Amino acid sequence: MRRWLLWLPLCAFGVIVAVVAWGLYRPADRTVYSRLVGQPLPDFTLAPMVQGKPGVSSADFRQGTPRLLNVFASWCVPCIAEAPHLMTLKAAGVPIDAVAINDKPDAVTRFLRRNGDPYARIGDDRHSRLQLALGSSGVPETFVIDARGRIVKQHVGDIRAEDVPILLQTLAAAK
Template identity: 35%
Template sequence: MAKISPMMAIPVVVFAAFVGLALVGMGREDPESLPSAREGKTAPPVALNEFPGKENFDDATLRDGEVKLVNYWASWCGPCRAEHPSLTALSEEGVPIYGVNYKDQLGNAQSFLEELGDPYAAVGRDEQGRMALDWGLYGVPETYVIDGEGTIVLRFAGPITSRVLEETIRPAMEKAAQ
């Protein structure tokens, strides 16, 4: 009987590990969603720079007893532009949305809001992306549904479309209100 050298076994082990990871990944409920270690936990601290001419927000704002959204956005982000009408509609319904302008030039961010409108109850700037790191941001746009006690009920990565609004965001807001 021929002996198998340890070097010959390495490709087999690597392949088996890859197959195992693929099977675990395929077993997820929604392969489109990205997992969040923050859901069900208190929102990380708010540490934002001022956005001139706009109301800012802080940790106390996230714990004011109301369901709210925290939305990371940037003027250079095409999907942020695409989701803006959905945010505006929510804002017009009275949903408080707190904006975090992410790694953006102030003038460009101001022009973005002047052109498309400002759906935010308050907005601050995360110029270096430090707060985003604490929140586990994958990229912009990204929206968090926060309950009245400041707990993250949902993190949604990507633009909020009409479908996402009805199938994901609104149900999370209802859950947050309970």
């Protein structure tokens, strides 16, 4: 019996190591999701970011057509990675509006020239006020807005090829 008691601390240590290793192997999801999913877009009006494109407002999303609202920045590396997939969505007929965060018009113009321009409208959110109002925690993020201006889905991070069919299905259901 005493021999088993000698091994008890080693077994306890082994259990602690196993729990810590499991926690490191499977970290918790720390993604911050908006509380506005399922709610109407907050009222906003943003001035145009680049010449030749109108700004964006909440009224644009209550016109009877589901749309995407993409939160991006020209300085954002994942935004560059998602650009081809946004172009794929545009080619599929998806209307996409954007909010440029903490950016400058000339930088956004260069970004669109290099990576393609999938946007119908681009609003200037230099101080991230709309981004915070949406509950967006970073860039890029994309919101699916239904025909009545309600947020149906939030996609955190860059859109990848495997996300395109899911977004198309969500938009089709949002009519």
